[in-house]
Amino acid sequence: xxxxxxxxxxxxxxxxxxxxxxxxxxxxxxxxxxxxxxxxxxxxxxxxxxxxxxxxxxxxxxxxxxxxxxxxxxxxxxxxxxxxxxxxxxxxxxxxxxxxxxxxxxxxxxxxxxxxxxxxxxxxxx
Numbered sequence: 644x645x646x647x648x649x650x651x652x653x654x655x656x657x658x659x660x661x662x663x664x665x666x667x668x669x670x671x672x673x674x675x676x677x678x679x680x681x682x683x684x685x686x687x688x689x690x691x692x693x694x695x696x697x698x699x700x701x702x703x704x705x706x707x708x709x710x711x712x713x714x715x716x717x718x719x720x721x722x723x724x725x726x727x728x729x730x731x732x733x734x735x736x737x738x739x740x741x742x743x744x745x746x747x748x749x750x751x752x753x754x755x756x757x758x759x760x761x762x763x764x765x766x767x768x769x
Contacts, residue, residue, distance in 0.1 A: 667748035675744055678713060678760055682740045685709035686764035689722075693736040694766045698727050706740065717743040730768045738764045 689706045697705075699722055706720055719741035730736055740762045746752035 664748065664750060668751060671746050671748050671751060674747070675758065675760070678742055678744055679762075681710055681713060682742055682760060682762040683764075686738050686740050686762045689738045689740075690736060690764040690766035693722060693730065693738065694768050696727060696730070696769075699725055702738070706738075710740075713742060732768055734768050735765050736768055738766075 685706045688709050689702050692702045692705050702722055703720055706718075707715060710718060719739075721737075721739040723737040723739070724730060724734075742760045744758045744760060746755065746758070
């Protein structure tokens, strides 16, 4: 039998990139899921604020407060219909939030590019 001293080193060198991609992929998935849950929660809270008759500025402050863990420069906010006067009892108010997620994993980031998460919440005005 011949010596197999370098076999473990070669196997490790082949497996480490795959394991690292898996770990970074799990971390990226966790970050995207966190952003999704944060946007969903902020959208529901903002729609509730809008449905009880709050001003647009108060609604935006509520969204910013609820998304404190996210980068505000990547957050897009849309309130339809805009203005407290335009929201009539029985009609619907729509809150649309968008957020751009950048991936930590270079390989996945190059394949997918930027990833935009969107959350739309519709609630009836009281």
